Amino acid sequence: MSDSFLTSPLGALEYAPAPESASLARLRDSYGLFIDGSFTEPHSVSDTVNPATGERLALYTRASSEDVDAAVRSARRAYEMVWRDMPGSERAKYLYRIARLIQERSRELAVVETLDNGKPIRETRDVDIPLAAAHFFYYAGWADKLGYAGFGPAPRPLGVAGQVIPWNFPLLMAAWKLAPALAAGNTCVLKPAETTPLSALVLADILRQAELPPGVVNIVTGDGVTGADLVSHPGVDKIAFTGSTEVGRIIQRVAARAGRHLTLELGGKGANIVFEDAPLDEVIEGIIDGIFFNQGHVCCAGSRLLVEESMADEVLRRLRRRMDQLRVGDPLDKNTDVGAINSAAQLAKITELTEAGEREGAERYSASCVLPDRGYWFAPTVFSNVSQTHRIAREEIFGPVLSVLTFRTPDEAVAKANNTPYGLACGVWSEKGSRTLWVAERLKAGVVWANTYNQFDPTSPFGGVRESGFGREGGRQGLEAYLDV
Ligand code: NAI
Numbered sequence: 001m002s003d004s005f006l007t008s009p010l011g012a013l014e015y016a017p018a019p020e021s022a023s024l025a026r027l028r029d030s031y032g033l034f035i036d037g038s039f040t041e042p043h044s045v046s047d048t049v050n051p052a053t054g055e056r057l058a059l060y061t062r063a064s065s066e067d068v069d070a071a072v073r074s075a076r077r078a079y080e081m082v083w084r085d086m087p088g089s090e091r092a093k094y095l096y097r098i099a100r101l102i103q104e105r106s107r108e109l110a111v112v113e114t115l116d117n118g119k120p121i122r123e124t125r126d127v128d129i130p131l132a133a134a135h136f137f138y139y140a141g142w143a144d145k146l147g148y149a150g151f152g153p154a155p156r157p158l159g160v161a162g163q164v165i166p167w168n169f170p171l172l173m174a175a176w177k178l179a180p181a182l183a184a185g186n187t188c189v190l191k192p193a194e195t196t197p198l199s200a201l202v203l204a205d206i207l208r209q210a211e212l213p214p215g216v217v218n219i220v221t222g223d224g225v226t227g228a229d230l231v232s233h234p235g236v237d238k239i240a241f242t243g244s245t246e247v248g249r250i251i252q253r254v255a256a257r258a259g260r261h262l263t264l265e266l267g268g269k270g271a272n273i274v275f276e277d278a279p280l281d282e283v284i285e286g287i288i289d290g291i292f293f294n295q296g297h298v299c300c301a302g303s304r305l306l307v308e309e310s311m312a313d314e315v316l317r318r319l320r321r322r323m324d325q326l327r328v329g330d331p332l333d334k335n336t337d338v339g340a341i342n343s344a345a346q347l348a349k350i351t352e353l354t355e356a357g358e359r360e361g362a363e364r365y366s367a368s369c370v371l372p373d374r375g376y377w378f379a380p381t382v383f384s385n386v387s388q389t390h391r392i393a394r395e396e397i398f399g400p401v402l403s404v405l406t407f408r409t410p411d412e413a414v415a416k417a418n419n420t421p422y423g424l425a426c427g428v429w430s431e432k433g434s435r436t437l438w439v440a441e442r443l444k445a446g447v448v449w450a451n452t453y454n455q456f457d458p459t460s461p462f463g464g465v466r467e468s469g470f471g472r473e474g475g476r477q478g479l480e481a482y483l484d485v
């Protein structure tokens with residue numbers, strides 16, 4: 001038996017490195033904008049960096065208000081001249097083609113996404129990219145069946161959609177936004193996040209390959225200034241936003257003034273509720289997945305663990321042991337579980353909130369991993385002795401940090417789970433179906449998972465209540481946001 005199969009002192013198997021090749025990304029030095037079916041010359045460029053190293057990957061263009069205007073005008077022309085009146089069965093063919101091209105270029109896309117975002121290749125390869133393709137396949141199937149979606153016999157599209165997305169699932173959020181909009185007959189201007197523009201630019205190349213008519217999708221890169229230009233543009237009929245609650249509020253004011261259609265998918269502080277009778281091995285994996293998937297940069301993360309008091313010590317003990325086994329490091333390594341924090345700014349926010357947790361008296365445990373000496377990293381961390389008033393129990397940390405609270409009765413579990421301004425997702429773990437249903441119907445959240453966590457499927461609607469936003473993405477319901485109903 002070779003050394004690599006010997007167990008380490010922590011009880012985890014040693015793995016030899018298994019890096020995916022960065023050269024598969026085939027990155028260009030600099031990128032322009034995708035407007036009216038082709039790439040513009042780059043101008044006003046900024047760096048996008050690999051957060052695992054801090055090194056520049058490429059330069060992208062910060063779109064000016066003139067660029068945004070050109071993109072919106074192009075989308076309007078394509079809407080009126082081509083897309084709106086194209087039979088749904090024809091629109092479907094383009095969506096199927098895009099889905100298949102995402103599959104064909106999935107290895108390249110996975111590497112691009114991992115380099116630009118910092119998330120492990122195992123996740124981009126197995127989750128982000130296949131799910132992005134699945135969204136295009138799913139909504140392709142709706143394009144010629146809109147009259148049967150439950151919104152009347154001949155629902156009309158809204159027009160030009162301005163779509164602003166975050167950095168945590170860059171390609172997947174682009175797919176969530178574009179696929180239903182296009183299936184319903186709208187045209188789009190999409191703005192990716194400033195730290196992760198690259199997979200959307202590869203997608204632009206895929207749209208060109210699919211021979212999507214010029215202007216049906218335009219992609220304008222840039223920061224919040226470009227985003228603000230897009231959502232306030234008078235030529236935009238519908239705004240779709242995923243990101244922070246703060247920016248969501250700003251956009252809601254803009255949309256209210258202009259009387260536009262709006263959907264918002266904002267932050268969360270999800271409760272993962274564990275009852276004493278739940279199967280412990282599955283629970284531990286569910287907690288780990290709920291908070292450490294994608295470094296905790298997940299709006300629906302199970303960032304508050306509510307565990308029945310009688311089993312709290314046992315859960316904590318096993319959780320810490322499991323955390324010590326997580327492989328933190330090179331995101332391109334196929335064995336890596338937890339990758340890099342997306343940006344210096346996000347790392348600063350996570351650090352600030354965990355320091356507040358310690359100051360406020362919660363007990364911190366961080367995994368005993370060795371962090372790389374360059375790039376942005378944060379060790380998986382769990383806080384126990386957390387009270388409901390602590391900042392780490394109330395604010396979205398958006399990082400690999402779990403807060404543990406306890407409860408004694410189902411009523412107390414529900415009260416604590418709902419004690420948040422957010423309402424995106426929760427998990428319930430119990431062997432007893434009647435109890436799971438009792439709890440689920442009392443939770444104020446858009447999504448409740450039972451004996452699992454972070455399950456995503458294009459057929460299933462996703463979205464929040466309260467300060468987590470409104471509107472649904474995915475499923476038949478996801479079409480409603482892009483139809484005049
Ligand atoms: P953000 O909300 O500022 O960024 C999201 C997107 O909105 C980006 O594309 C950004 O360029 C754009 N944007 C920013 N200001 C805008 C404006 N005034 N008008 C239109 N578009 C605008 O989020 P940020 O700064 O990246 O992260 C801050 C915090 O927000 C995170 O720490 C996290 O807690 C939360 N967040 C939550 C997300 C979620 O999915 N729930 C996603 C990203 C961030």
Ligand code: MG
Nearest residue numbers: 048049116195
């Ligand atoms: Mg980047």
